[in-house]
Amino acid sequence: MKKNYIKYTTVFLLGMGVFASCKKSFLQVNPKGEFAASNYYQTPDQAFAGLAAAYDPLTTETGGLDGTYTDVLGPLNSASDDCYAGGGGPNDTNDWQLWNNYQLNSAAGPQQGFWPINFLGVSRANTILAEVGGVPGLSDDLKKRYTAEAQFLRAHYYFDLERLFKNVPLILKPLxxxxIYNQLQAKPADVYAQIEADLTAAIPNLPATVVASEQGRVTQGAAIALLGKVYLYEKKWAQAATEFAIVNGTPGGTTPVYGYHLVANFGSIFSPNNKFNSEAIFEITRTATQAYTWNNWNTFKGNVYVQMVGPRNFGDATYAGGWGFNPVTKLLHDALKGDPRYGYTVLDMDSLVAVEKSSYQASYQNTGYFLLKYAPLTKYKATQGQVELNYPNDYIEIRLADTYLMEAEALVMGSGGSARAQALLDAVRARVGLASVPVSMTTIKNERRLELATEGHRWFDLVRWGDAPTVLSFKGFQAGKNELLPIPLTDLSATKLVQNPGYAN
Known part of the structure; x- marks a missing residue:
C-alpha cells in the first residue's frame, strides 16, 4: 500500500484528543479536553497537525451524533434507486432505513451524521485559516499551501451542506x-458565492501534482474540478464547462500538467492495488494497517463500508462475508445487464451460489444482487485488528469519467460545444468498448447512471435534475420536501435556526 501522510497524522491527533470532535452539536465549539487554538499553533509541526485534523472529517466514517455511521456511500446509495438499505432488518442502521423509505424526521435520519461532521470540518478549516499566518517558523510557501488546502476543505464541506440542507449558517471564523447560539441561516446564494471564492483563491496556491508520500492531499486539479461541479449545480453552464475543460483536456487523451487519463481497464479503477490511479482526481484514503478494533469507534481509517455491503454468512476464495447492506435494486441490475460495466458493478449472488453449491443468508430487502465496486474481497482481508473494520479500499470522490460527463452536460445545457460534448461522451463509452450514441441530456443521464453506479452520485443527480420525485416515487419520495434533509433536532434547540420545509421540529 502507498503511504499517505494524512491518515497517520489524523489518527495521532484523535488519539491525543487535541481536536476531538463535538458529538452534541457543531455549535459547541470548545469541547472538554481540547486545547485553545491560541496556545497550540506555535510551531510548523503543530500547523501541519492542525491541517491534518481539518482533513479528518473526510476520512472518518463514524463521527456523527452519538457515533452515527457517516460514510457517504451507504446513506446516499440507500436513498437512491441504485440500492436498498438492506442489512439485518428494518431497524438495522436506522438512519439508512429512514432515508431508504423517506420516513426520516428531525430527530432521526442521516442528517445526524452529515450535519455535525461537515460543520466539524468547517470549524477546523476556519481555525487553520485564522491561525496559520501567525505560526512562527512556518515558511511563506507552506502558509500559502496550507491556506489553500483549508480553503478547499471549507468549500468542500459547505458544498455538501448546501446540497444536503440548503439552509445553513455561513461561519467563516472561529466563534x-x-x-454560538445566535447564528442565522444564510441565503444559499451567499453560501455558494463563498464556496466559489474559496476555491478560486485556493487554486493558484495548490500543487499541480503531489509526490507519493503526499497522496490524499488536495491538488490544483481537484480544486478546479470541484469548482466546475459547484458551477454545474448552480446552472452556470459556461463557467462549469470552462473549469472542467482544464482538468479533462482532449477527450480520451492525457490532461496537460495534471496527467489525468481514463484507466483502460474499468474494473481496476476501484482496486486497492491501484490507488491514486490516473483517473482519480480527488481520492479519500482508507488503510488496513491501523489494526483497529471496536474500541476505536469514531476513529476508523479502514473502509467499514466494504464489510457492510458483503453477503451475510458467506465466504469463498474470492468474496469475504459481510452484513448484507445496500443490495442492488433490480432496476439498476436491469439497466446494467448487457453493459460491459455490469460485471464490475453487480455481483449476481444467487447465480454464484448455484454454481458453487453454497449458500448465503438473505439480508433484509435482499434482491440477490450485491455491490462489486466496494465488495469485500478475501485477498484484502486484514491480518491484524478487527478484520471487518480494516479494509483498504479508497473512495474516489471525483474521477475523470465523472468530470467528462459533467462537462458534456454543461455544454449541452449551455450555448454550444456539441462536438466536444459528443467527444466526451464517446470517450467514456469507448473505454468499455461501447459505440457512439448521439449526445443529449437523455444519453448523458443514462451514461452517468451506468458509469457511476453505486459511487454516491445518483441521488444528487436525480435531485438536481428534478427527476427524483418520479424516479424515487417507489421509495416514497415527496416533492418539495425530500430534496433536502431535515436539520437535526439537537441543533434547533436554543438556537435561531429554522427547520427545512416539510419537517416538524
Missing amino acids: AQAD
Missing part, C-alpha cells in the same frame, strides 16, 4: 462563546 466566540457568546455568538
Whole structure:
C-alpha cells in the first residue's frame, strides 16, 4: 500500500484528543479536553497537525451524533434507486432505513451524521485559516499551501451542506462563546458565492501534482474540478464547462500538467492495488494497517463500508462475508445487464451460489444482487485488528469519467460545444468498448447512471435534475420536501435556526 501522510497524522491527533470532535452539536465549539487554538499553533509541526485534523472529517466514517455511521456511500446509495438499505432488518442502521423509505424526521435520519461532521470540518478549516499566518517558523510557501488546502476543505464541506440542507449558517471564523447560539441561516446564494471564492483563491496556491508520500492531499486539479461541479449545480453552464475543460483536456487523451487519463481497464479503477490511479482526481484514503478494533469507534481509517455491503454468512476464495447492506435494486441490475460495466458493478449472488453449491443468508430487502465496486474481497482481508473494520479500499470522490460527463452536460445545457460534448461522451463509452450514441441530456443521464453506479452520485443527480420525485416515487419520495434533509433536532434547540420545509421540529 502507498503511504499517505494524512491518515497517520489524523489518527495521532484523535488519539491525543487535541481536536476531538463535538458529538452534541457543531455549535459547541470548545469541547472538554481540547486545547485553545491560541496556545497550540506555535510551531510548523503543530500547523501541519492542525491541517491534518481539518482533513479528518473526510476520512472518518463514524463521527456523527452519538457515533452515527457517516460514510457517504451507504446513506446516499440507500436513498437512491441504485440500492436498498438492506442489512439485518428494518431497524438495522436506522438512519439508512429512514432515508431508504423517506420516513426520516428531525430527530432521526442521516442528517445526524452529515450535519455535525461537515460543520466539524468547517470549524477546523476556519481555525487553520485564522491561525496559520501567525505560526512562527512556518515558511511563506507552506502558509500559502496550507491556506489553500483549508480553503478547499471549507468549500468542500459547505458544498455538501448546501446540497444536503440548503439552509445553513455561513461561519467563516472561529466563534466566540457568546455568538454560538445566535447564528442565522444564510441565503444559499451567499453560501455558494463563498464556496466559489474559496476555491478560486485556493487554486493558484495548490500543487499541480503531489509526490507519493503526499497522496490524499488536495491538488490544483481537484480544486478546479470541484469548482466546475459547484458551477454545474448552480446552472452556470459556461463557467462549469470552462473549469472542467482544464482538468479533462482532449477527450480520451492525457490532461496537460495534471496527467489525468481514463484507466483502460474499468474494473481496476476501484482496486486497492491501484490507488491514486490516473483517473482519480480527488481520492479519500482508507488503510488496513491501523489494526483497529471496536474500541476505536469514531476513529476508523479502514473502509467499514466494504464489510457492510458483503453477503451475510458467506465466504469463498474470492468474496469475504459481510452484513448484507445496500443490495442492488433490480432496476439498476436491469439497466446494467448487457453493459460491459455490469460485471464490475453487480455481483449476481444467487447465480454464484448455484454454481458453487453454497449458500448465503438473505439480508433484509435482499434482491440477490450485491455491490462489486466496494465488495469485500478475501485477498484484502486484514491480518491484524478487527478484520471487518480494516479494509483498504479508497473512495474516489471525483474521477475523470465523472468530470467528462459533467462537462458534456454543461455544454449541452449551455450555448454550444456539441462536438466536444459528443467527444466526451464517446470517450467514456469507448473505454468499455461501447459505440457512439448521439449526445443529449437523455444519453448523458443514462451514461452517468451506468458509469457511476453505486459511487454516491445518483441521488444528487436525480435531485438536481428534478427527476427524483418520479424516479424515487417507489421509495416514497415527496416533492418539495425530500430534496433536502431535515436539520437535526439537537441543533434547533436554543438556537435561531429554522427547520427545512416539510419537517416538524
